[in-house]
Amino acid sequence: MSKVTEKYVLPKRKGEASRSRLLEAAAQLFAERGFEQTKISDIVKAAGVTQPSFYLYFENKDAIFAELSSQMTQRLGELMLELGQFQTSEDLPQKIQDNLCAIFTLLNQNPSLTRIGLEHATQAPLLFATMEQMMVAQLSLIKQQLKPDLDLELAASAMIGMVRHFIQTQLIPQKRSPAELARFCTDFQLFGIAKLKL
Amino acid sequence: MSKVTEKYVLPKRKGEASRSRLLEAAAQLFAERGFEQTKISDIVKAAGVTQPSFYLYFENKDAIFAELSSQMTQRLGELMLELGQFQTSEDLPQKIQDNLCAIFTLLNQNPSLTRIGLEHATQAPLLFATMEQMMVAQLSLIKQQLKPDLDLELAASAMIGMVRHFIQTQLIPQKRSPAELARFCTDFQLFGIAKLKL
Amino acid sequence: MSKVTEKYVLPKRKGEASRSRLLEAAAQLFAERGFEQTKISDIVKAAGVTQPSFYLYFENKDAIFAELSSQMTQRLGELMLELGQFQTSEDLPQKIQDNLCAIFTLLNQNPSLTRIGLEHATQAPLLFATMEQMMVAQLSLIKQQLKPDLDLELAASAMIGMVRHFIQTQLIPQKRSPAELARFCTDFQLFGIAKLKL
Amino acid sequence: MSKVTEKYVLPKRKGEASRSRLLEAAAQLFAERGFEQTKISDIVKAAGVTQPSFYLYFENKDAIFAELSSQMTQRLGELMLELGQFQTSEDLPQKIQDNLCAIFTLLNQNPSLTRIGLEHATQAPLLFATMEQMMVAQLSLIKQQLKPDLDLELAASAMIGMVRHFIQTQLIPQKRSPAELARFCTDFQLFGIAKLKL
DNA sequence: AATGAATGAGCATTCATTCAT
DNA sequence: GATGAATGAATGCTCATTCAT
Structure with missing residues (x-):
């Protein structure tokens, strides 16, 4: 029935769109x-499809949540690998700042995904733990530029905590830029924050 | 029949115990x-009472959760008032450290309550926001001892974020002491964390 | 322990009062x-006693309701027997009016009991049916003073219906006197109600 | 594939049937x-569907009861409007009789609905009150054909009471025809009912 | 005579999920 | 690819009633 003159259909099939x-x-x-608190019935209503259609694309509620959770986590993981590692030779502060900015920028792109991954996902604590370990590794590399008696683990944890809180209270509500x-x-x-180091 | 020497029994009635x-x-x-994820049936099973008994002591599931949430929040609020305000004359670092120690100690006393109040309670974000405002006020008082261009709001937020993360990842798992x-x-x-300020 | 000087207790024992x-x-x-819609907890609250005390005096919820239902029904039954039967010799209209007045007066004495017996009691339909039968019997006695083709059953039913509705809508709300x-x-x-019988 | 001669099937979908x-x-x-006394589990059992299916069609127990209550009330209200008003010129007794017959006939069509609306619905008293007011209005129109000292309100109330009682004790049990x-x-x-007016 | 505490049995309602079409 | 209809399995909550004191 479809005629040649018909606009050649959307590259994304109808199913993909749904x-x-x-x-x-x-x-x-x-x-x-x-x-x-999110019911499947809410999701399908918002998406404009029927309830059984949901199960055409996702095995169950867990599955769609997992897919969303991992989307962000994955991108974040990839980014962290890209960012590479601190090198003694570099301008340390600038490098740190650039890396943080890249992370904030990524997370800023899809606030919903960010909230899911960081606030609601069950594996969020694991994610933070992983990030802390990576951070410890990074700090070890530049140990001689840090205070001699610094507890690296706590330092990493503090930094992650700060960043995490900023994401939730500053970045997502769009109060401050990356x-x-x-x-x-x-x-x-x-x-x-102290004026002088005594 | 009761003898004078008998230890006068706990005034706690049986109901209070339940x-x-x-x-x-x-x-x-x-x-x-x-x-x-917590079902009333779980709670009563763990407490060793029957389901209707639950409703003898709490109006509904929300009520018992609210009571637990507020227990911690309230104590924390009281403590923060007690701690008073920074004074220029004092030994600043020591004062800060003492205050933080008091807070960590309090929260360390009942980890379950702490988790409920800080992780699960709906008003947790509000609590943190309030704490941030108090912190901004504190910092203003000692402004001349801080870096001149310091963004007080962000500084407060960062500090709260750090503390919050420490509570969850260090204090509650008992990794570090208050x-x-x-x-x-x-x-x-x-x-x-830097060795020198250049 | 009770001393002679103690006021000799209420004639009604405390239990009777409860x-x-x-x-x-x-x-x-x-x-x-x-x-x-009436809960035992409501009753005891209104009566100022505790829940188990209720079961000291009544076997269960049905029992107290039955007692109340029968109170009114019984008095009504007794009254109807007293009122005796129509006699041809009497002033018929006056007799009917007196009887009705006696009934309305009795029911007017305790509106709550009346409502229970007539509106809420399960046997209310039976009560009305009984009254209808008595009424049919009464009407039979004065048959020659009534229209020749009168359907006595319907007539009795109509009269009871009227009286019943008056009780609910006029007597209990105290709109009209017995x-x-x-x-x-x-x-x-x-x-x-017609002006003339043509 | 469907042929023109095929009777176009009942538009009632399966859901409507349920x-x-x-x-x-x-x-x-x-x-x-x-x-x-009517449990949802009874209803669904009698209807041959499962409990959750009930909530596919009705918001809750109240909703289905309200729908049933209003069905009868509404039809009755419509009928009463249709019946129009008494006119002096008409054959009054016949007109009254016709109207009553129409009402009894309507109520006779669905006894269950009638019982719900008149016996169980909370608004039943209101319904009767409304009918009484309408009746008072009707009687006022033909006042000169009625006894001069007639209390119109009581007369209307008496008539409604009679009709109401007939519905319950004669019509619904199918003892007498409309x-x-x-x-x-x-x-x-x-x-x-008296033979002569003295 | 009275009560603090407790409970068995039940009921309305919800939600993720599936079947037949 | 899509859907109208249906459901198994819970879950929070209520109420009449009783036990031990």
Whole structure:
């Protein structure tokens, strides 16, 4: 029945479109309300499809949540690998700031996904733990530029905590820009808030 | 029949005991699993009472959760008032460290309550926001001892984030003691991690 | 331990007082809300006794309701026997009116009991049926003073229906007095509302 | 594929059928036992569907009861409007009789609905009150054909009470036909039961 | 005579998930 | 690819009733 003159159909099949709409709707709802409070019926309503259609694309509620959770986590993981490692020779503060800025920028791109991954996902604590370990490794590399008696583990943990809190209270509510946050973080971490070092 | 020497029994009636057991059981379960995942049937099973008994002591599931949430929040609020305000004349670092130590110590007393209040309670974000405002006020008082261009809001936020993360990842898992954490926090916040300020 | 000087106790034992208070409270609540909507906890609260005390005086919820239901039904039955039967010789309209007035007066004495017996009691339909049968018997006695083709059963039913509705909508809300209602009923039943019989 | 000659199938989808069965089952059960005594589990059992299916069609127990209550009330209200008003010129007794017959006939069509609306619905008293007011208005129009000292309010109340009682004790148990009841009512109301007016 | 405490049995409602079409 | 209809399995909560004191 389709004639040649008919506009050659969307590259994304109709099914793909439905799947995307479901993901989008779910992302927003999960971010706003969390996993338990989000009902499948809400998701499909927001996506404009019927309930059984949901199961055409996702095995169950867990599956779609897992897919969303991992989206962000994965990108973040990739980014962290890209960022490479500190080198003694480099301009340390600038490097740290650049890295943080890249991370904040990434997370800023999809706030819903960020909230899901960092606030609601069960593996969030694991993610932070992993990041802390990476951070410890990084700090070890530049140990001689740090205070001699510094507890690296606590330092890493403190930095992650700070960043995490900034994401939730500054970045997601769009109060501050990635660059601004990155700059502040770097300075705070390296030199603290006191006027003079006595 | 009762002899003078007999230790006068606990005035706690049997009902009070049941209520306490319910609170304890609920605290642990809410802390471990969160609100939705904790079923009343679990709570009463853990407390060793029947389901209708629950409703003898609490209006509903929300009520017992609210009671637990506020227990910690309230104590924390009271403590913060007690701690008073920074004074220019004092030994600043010591004062900060003492305050933090008091807070960590309090939260360390009942980990379940702490988790509920800080991780699961809906008002947790509000609590942190309030703490940030108090912190901004404190910092203003000692502004001349801080870096001239310091963004007080971000500084407060960073400090709260750090403390919050320490509570979850160091204090509750009993990895570090309140004193240790307080000392580290103080030093980190005031002077950062870099060896020298160039 | 009780001394002679002690005031010799209330003629009604304390227990009797509690029982009465329970009956009173129950009467009012049953009348207002009906059987199902009235909780034992409401009754005891209104009566100022504890829940187990209720079971000291009544076997269960059904029992107290039955007692209240029968109170009114019984008195009504006794009255109807007293009123005796129509006699041809008497002044018929006056006799009917007197009887009705006696009934309305009795029911007017305890509105709660009346409502329970007539609106909420399960046997209410039976009560009305019995009254209808008695009424048919009465009417038979004065058959020659009635229209020749009158359907006695329907006539009795109509009269009971009228009386019943008056009790609910006029007597209990205290809109009209027993005497007024009795007079109207009599006239209406005997002669209808039309100006002339053509 | 469908041929023109094929009778175009009932537009009633399967869901509509379930909904109807639920309504029917509920109507009967509510009529027999009243609201409280009727459990959703009874309704669905009688309708041959599962419990969650109930909530596919009705928000809750109240909703289905309200729907049933209003069905009858609404039809009755419409009928009463249709019946129009008494006119002096008409054959009054006949007109009254016709109107009553129409009402009895309507109510006779669905006894369950009638019982629900008149016996169990909370608004039943209101319904009767409304009908009484309408009746007072009607009687006012033909005042000159009535006894001069007639209390219109009581007369209307008496008539409604009679009709109401007939519905419950004669019509619903199918003891008398609508026509029979209408005829009796008319005669009774207009002229009473006495042989002669003295 | 009275009560603090407790409970068995039940009920309305919800939600993720599936089947037949 | 899509859907109208249906459901198994819970879950929070209520209420009449009883036990031990």
